[in-house]
Amino acid sequence: MRGLHRQLLARRVIPYLFLLPALVFVCSFVIYPVLHAFNTSLYSLSVIGQKTVKFVGLANFARLLSDSSTYSILLNNVKYSAFVTVGTVLIGLILALFLDQEVHGWRVFRVIFYLPVVLAAVLVAKLWGAFYEPHFGLFNYILRLIGLPNLAKVWLGNDNTALGCIIVISIWQYSGYTMVFFLAALQSIPLELVEAARIDGLNSTLGIARYIKVPLIVPVITIVVMLQIIGTFKIYDIIWATTKGGPGTSSSVLSILLYKEAFMRNNFGYAEAVAVFMFLIIFLISITYLNIAKFGKEV
């Protein structure tokens, strides 16, 4: 009798045991740090182990929200997210629709288009940095070659063009990423639907694309747009490796601000406030999206 009892107990406990390692890791290295960030943002902490750590309440946040550079940085985030999301989604969708046209060797194209996605952002940044270089870089060289030397700029060193150049890099790198999602979704559309449309008279490829295929993959498009918005909002690697947010803060984003405040100016309390700020924004975006998705499903 006791053996059976023990067995039943083991049965009930097993799933919790299986879940345990994952929970331990996530709680220790994700949850706890986030809570710690919320806590530290309320203090003026400048050096680890500092003896006088002052509780300053919401002062860090007040400073964050009243600093004008915060808003230009936030605007950069919005610009980067908007342009990269729209760019990658549009190009990815077009590429996917193209490849869905019974293209011979579509798999080869897919391999090629996805390759830049797996390259480290740092490598891509340095490589494109060489292209954007004012004296020897490819772009200025070509501009001079075709007789437009006036258009040659110091691309990454110019307030107006720095962020735009980085946006171009990201669109180049991640169009393949969105494309594979769309392609997979398109390829799962049952042929009968396309057939039925043709029989009903919708004969043009463009028509089929617009009225049949794209509407059918709207859920996937929604997910990909959400992934891109969230992903581009967190962006750090590519910007740090090309311009470090410069010149000034013209290409800086929240993650860069966070890094600089924490690890260059050692304002940990303030940096944590930025961290909390980022967390809240991303959290809000995610919730909004989940609600839109839910609403979309009910409709």
Next chain:
Amino acid sequence: MITTRKRTPSNRSLMKVGSRLVLYALLSIWAVIQLYPIFWMFMTGFKTEKEFTLDPLSLPGQVYLDNWVFAWQGGIAGAIGDKSQYTIPVFFRNSSIVTIPSLAALVLITSLAAYAIARYRFIGRTIAFGFFIAMLAVPMNSVIISVFILYAKLKLLNNFLGIIFIHIAFNIAFAVILLVAYFKTFPQELIDAATIDGCGDFRVFSRIVMPISKGTISAVAIVDFIIIWNELLFASVLNPKLPTLTVGALRWEGQHRTLWTPMIASLALAAIPTIVFYLVFHRNIIKGITTGAIKS
């Protein structure tokens, strides 16, 4: 699995020949746009600095290997600290030490958790799953400072264990969600057969479920490999003295005081492992990310 459709006559695209040519042309143009920078990177590595400054577009006139030797030996001017210490082989080694154990642990931990959520009924099951979904919204940036402070106290800075732990923790959410979707489709008969044969839960998991699930699990592992290998923020903040390839690459500058071609050769060298890995595993990578998203 992405199913390819049958090529019935009615399936053939209605596009006119002319339109199809334009289609292929456009696709090829984009293919060149995607590939040319990478090709240029390798090509430039074979040029002399003079060749490069004269004409960045030309093909190299000879096979000039100095850049590659230079790059391999870490002789880039402006390299961090002691040149002989921070070479590409060292970076490669560090990247491997960080990535491979993280993956191994990740596979084990997430499979266990996902299996539990997918195939057991227990109180808190939905909460647990929702918990992991919520974790997807936590950005690394919001956590890095706290982790840095925590590691400073625990003496986990510049320690491979530290960075392995954080990589595991941050990739759990994504992997668990993918694997739950997969484990839900696992045939119950196999589990029952094993149970009848006297296997306890863990045995069923390790002897039956895991081996059969190798395909999907490796797809997840492969996707995570790329993520961890290419990661910059944690690696640069937590382990500056044990630089991975990405951290090492950060210091390669190509400005006026340094030479360009060796730097570009270094980039190319650093890119080789990733490219090779990709060419071997590209199917798994694409399958891994798309099946998860589509199912969710």
